[in-house]
Amino acid sequence: MFTPAHLRRTLRLAVKSLWLHRLRSFLTMLGIVFGVCSVIAMLAIGEGASFETQEQIKNLGSQNIIVRSVKPPEEQKVSDKSSQGFVLQYGLTYPDLRRLQSSIPGVTVVVPGRILREYVWNISRRVDCEIMGTVPWYPQMRNHPVARGRFFTEKDMEAAANVCVLGAAMAEILFPLGSPLGRDVRVGGSYYRVVGVMEPPAGVAPAAEASSSSKPAAHRMYIPLETARRRFGEILARERSGSIEAERVQLHEVTVKVASREAVMAVADAVKEALERHHKKKDYEIVVPLELLRRAERTRQIFNVVLGSIAAISLLVGGIGIMNIMLATVTERTREIGIRRAMGARRRDIVLQFVVESTLLAGLGGLLGVLLGIGIPWLVTWFANLKTIVTVWSPLLAFTISALVGVVFGLYPARRAAQMDPVEALRHE
């Protein structure tokens, strides 16, 4: 019965009467505009944030289990009271490393790491840096590739060579002009030849990266584990509030690579068991990126539910605004309705006329809201430097729902218009 031509003319009629009350239509639309726009913008910001977190977690490797040495909390108090000569011993050991490698099924590779906090110098330029003593296959394991040059090799490892790979940011600081490759940096009394520079890490340092040291350094430099052992020894002395505090830590970090994602949780339990058997104190922590990933996923779901509720409420409010205005319109145009009925309009013609009008109002509001909602994340990215992601479905969904709101909330006023007695309507002033 309603042909496309019919619908087109109804649409034109609706545009006309909305245009007749431009300001009123616009103000009514604003309710929907802000509802839709805030939903899209918030979703985009939330999506961006969760994407970053997930990227960071993925960088840790979803097939990895990371075990870190942690200073046991009760020992901290003892060491504070103790005399200068006391050496606090804790954390992962080389026997731990061997056990993890050989006794747990499903473990493919194990990557140990020693972390030393030192200043790294290039003549007069200085960087406060975490020096990571590790193995040549570290980059593949942590999804952190080398940008220029190369990572150190097995040969460097065996020879305990004085070679190093710089973090991207510290390379910029130490060697602002020209390539650092083949140049030397100084740590304490020894020099290290720069063989490579890492890619900048995706995102900022995630919470999980906060290691045993009090504050994570912004920069990292990689040297062979063997070199770290020989040059720096196992006892680390650190000056804190006037007294010297000494720690003996063999390994700060061990990354365990699991054969498959499915096995990660089981291996994590096995690792925990293996460590518990040989450590009286809890001087280590186990980070499972896969678990973090799942938790982040859950957080995002909760966030989306909260957003969905806000969206529903704001669209409800917008819908009530539309219903209000449509009721006023129907009253105002009672006479017109009477005339149309006398000229042969059926009830459903009247219903269609008003529903198309309210849907158009809401749809236009939705469209404006979508445009604004896409624009705002862009501005946020531009000015606040926050990552935002506008997914394809969020504007589509928001727009569809807003148009639907127009239909639903326009239906009651339209039906009221259609139910009016033609004679009464014609008599209306």
Add this chain to the structure above:
Amino acid sequence: MSVSVVQLQEVRKAYQIGPVVVEALRGVSFDIRSGDYVSIMGPSGCGKSTLLNVLGCLDRPSNGRYLLGGQDTSELDDDRLSFLRGSRLGFIFQSYNLIQQLTVLENIEVPLYYQGLSEAESRRRAGGLAERVGLANRLEHKPFELSGGQQQRVAIARALANDPLILLADEPTGNLDSGSGAEILRLFDELHEQGRTLVMVTHDPGIARRATRTILLRDGLLESDVANEREGASRNA
């Protein structure tokens, strides 16, 4: 012999206002034949408008039968009645009842729109009708830019749009000065000559005499139904 377009049989119309029942029509019967030009007269409140609303299918009788073109309207649902209003009946009101936001042309197109005419055809027909009532140069004007007489002519063009069986006019000259009123009545005469069926409510006996037949209502009852002798004279004047 012309056929009956309208047959009213003992039509009653009662309004309930709280506990009081007002009977606006108390059993009215008459026929209107194709080509008739009927004027309805009577004192204020006697039920003329009510009768016209029943004839126009805007209102249903509470009792009795109303046959339009041989079809009993009491059996029809709202959609069918809407269809009859749009296609078989043409209304002309005292206060014109044009839609203020629409142009002359668009107002004439309203009944065509609901009969599902194509846009081009509807535009063409509306243009012809506007010309017919002498408003060819006012197509894009809004009603408030026109005089009362011109507005009423738009309303007549609109009433003619779907080539109805019968034209119903409730005091069509009631709001007009004698000059524009005379123009409207001349238009009615022309339509009558072309064979249209017209029903016109009026208070003016002089106007009523221009019709071929005058029905007098009193207190919801038909008092008299007489043919006008001066019909021929008035028409030739």
